[in-house]
Amino acid sequence: MALTITQLLCPSNKYNIKCPYIMAPEYITVHNTYNDASAMSEISYMISNNNQVSYHYAVDDTRAVQGIPLDRNTWHAGDGGSGTGNRKTIAIEICYSKSGGDRFVKAEQNASYLTAALLKERNWGIERVKKHQDWSGKYCPHRTLDMGWQRFLDMVQAELNKSNKVTMIQKEPVKTEVYRVRKSWSDTSSQIGAYTNLDNAKAACKTGYSVFDSQGNIVYTTTSVTHRYSVGQHVSFGTSYPSPTLPCGITYATSGSGHGKITAIIDGQAKYQIDYIKYCNDGDIIGIYTPQTFTTSESVSESATSDSRTKTLAVNAFYKVFAGNKWYSEVKNLEDYAGDNKNPIRAIAIKTDNGSIKYRVHIKNGGWYPYVTGYNLSDTINGYAGDCQNDIDAIEIYFITPEGYKYKKAKYRLAPIGKDYYSWQYDNETTNGQDGYAGSFGTSFGRFQLNIEE
Numbered sequence: 449m450a451l452t453i454t455q456l457l458c459p460s461n462k463y464n465i466k467c468p469y470i471m472a473p474e475y476i477t478v479h480n481t482y483n484d485a486s487a488m489s490e491i492s493y494m495i496s497n498n499n500q501v502s503y504h505y506a507v508d509d510t511r512a513v514q515g516i517p518l519d520r521n522t523w524h525a526g527d528g529g530s531g532t533g534n535r536k537t538i539a540i541e542i543c544y545s546k547s548g549g550d551r552f553v554k555a556e557q558n559a560s561y562l563t564a565a566l567l568k569e570r571n572w573g574i575e576r577v578k579k580h581q582d583w584s585g586k587y588c589p590h591r592t593l594d595m596g597w598q599r600f601l602d603m604v605q606a607e608l609n610k611s612n613k614v615t616m617i618q619k620e621p622v623k624t625e626v627y628r629v630r631k632s633w634s635d636t637s638s639q640i641g642a643y644t645n646l647d648n649a650k651a652a653c654k655t656g657y658s659v660f661d662s663q664g665n666i667v668y669t670t671t672s673v674t675h676r677y678s679v680g681q682h683v684s685f686g687t688s689y690p691s692p693t694l695p696c697g698i699t700y701a702t703s704g705s706g707h708g709k710i711t712a713i714i715d716g717q718a719k720y721q722i723d724y725i726k727y728c729n730d731g732d733i734i735g736i737y738t739p740q741t742f743t744t745s746e747s748v749s750e751s752a753t754s755d756s757r758t759k760t761l762a763v764n765a766f767y768k769v770f771a772g773n774k775w776y777s778e779v780k781n782l783e784d785y786a787g788d789n790k791n792p793i794r795a796i797a798i799k800t801d802n803g804s805i806k807y808r809v810h811i812k813n814g815g816w817y818p819y820v821t822g823y824n825l826s827d828t829i830n831g832y833a834g835d836c837q838n839d840i841d842a843i844e845i846y847f848i849t850p851e852g853y854k855y856k857k858a859k860y861r862l863a864p865i866g867k868d869y870y871s872w873q874y875d876n877e878t879t880n881g882q883d884g885y886a887g888s889f890g891t892s893f894g895r896f897q898l899n900i901e902e
């Protein structure tokens with residue numbers, strides 16, 4: 449077997465974005481792209497954008513494409529600016545993992561071959577092969593993990609065991625990708641331009657045309673496609689992406705669910721833009737979302753009803769958190785705290801035995817998820833806040849006091865892992881130095897407490 453490696457290297461004037469540090473690699477990190485783009489498209493896109501997302505290789509069913517020199521670091525592991533994953537590993541993206549099938553199987557075989565070749569070149573053993581999950585906990589390479597991580601390692605080991613001691617890699621000369629704008633790949637006479645810069649090709653792409661890479665893959669299109677949903681609809685979704693395209697890396701596809709309004713339909717890989725930080729494909733949308741209606745008795749004029757708010761309501765809060773890959777047992781009021789103070793909290797479920805509650809969480813490197821009101825771990829839409837995948841860095845809770853009772857508030861706080869609690873937050877108040885929420889953007893939290901008080 450031989451594997452062709454095409455080099456389409458990042459221009460050095462983008463090193464500051466894509467690969468700022470000199471690296472002496474110690475490991476190899478395996479990813480899945482979570483999309484259906486070819487290796488050339490994957491690397492072309494990675495080089496052409498200005499996101500701090502990068503990787504050394506993308507491998508598909510026919511070849512490997514290298515985008516970054518192996519003596520420079522890339523941003524792929526989600527473990528921070530000085531993380532071992534980002535600073536000490538060679539990153540390999542395996543293509544076609546979204547839909548899977550034969551071409552993914554072939555891409556994975558090619559990736560195992562490339563991995564083995566890189567190990568052999570360095571006299572490294574199989575223990576140098578890591579998965580993205582090892583660095584940040586993200587479930588990546590998702591399809592490779594679904595099919596069996598040990599199975600993949602066995603494929604690499606089988607290549608290592610082969611007696612051929614030379615790495616059988618052919619290196620094609622460096623060449624620049626050309627993007628052609630045509631109605632279809634086969635309709636060569638429809639071509640209205642050819643560009644080395646993808647952005648320029650996109651700008652030239654009129655309605656009814658697409659941008660093709662040199663292999664004939666569509667990398668951008670304005671050809672109209674049928675959409676099941678339209679702008680303004682409020683939909684529930686199952687998987688979302690922080691950007692219209694989704695190379696695996698620091699900003700990555702978010703498994704999990706939520707709901708939001710469609711604000712735009714865009715062409716290309718992700719079809720819908722949802723109103724809070726997310727993009728979804730057609731297949732990710734579950735259906736039209738029916739909003740929860742809050743019975744806000746408070747909306748009645750307070751002065752007219754304040755006299756009637758004389759009784760004190762007894763309220764107990766119950767809550768549990770998801771951390772370290774499991775749901776912890778329920779905590780009541782301030783009898784304990786939720787969390788283990790070691791693993792980042794990634795979802796929270798809250799209920800009260802009187803009155804009602806609404807709450808929402810903000811995820812690290814992301815935005816606010818919609819409010820939820822339920823307490824049901826099998827209801828991924830309204831049963832808890834968070835997605836069990838991303839660290840929560842803030843939470844907002846509001847207690848709704850029933851008519852006739854003195855107002856009570858949610859009093860709650862978070863503690864960073866291994867550290868003291870931040871100040872108490874009451875409901876969504878912003879007076880007295882409160883932020884309107886507990887937490888701090890960019891921080892992971894290990895403990896959570898809640899009480900309902902006057």
Ligand SMILES: [Zn+2]
Pocket residue numbers: 478479480524580588589696697
């Ligand atoms: Zn990954």
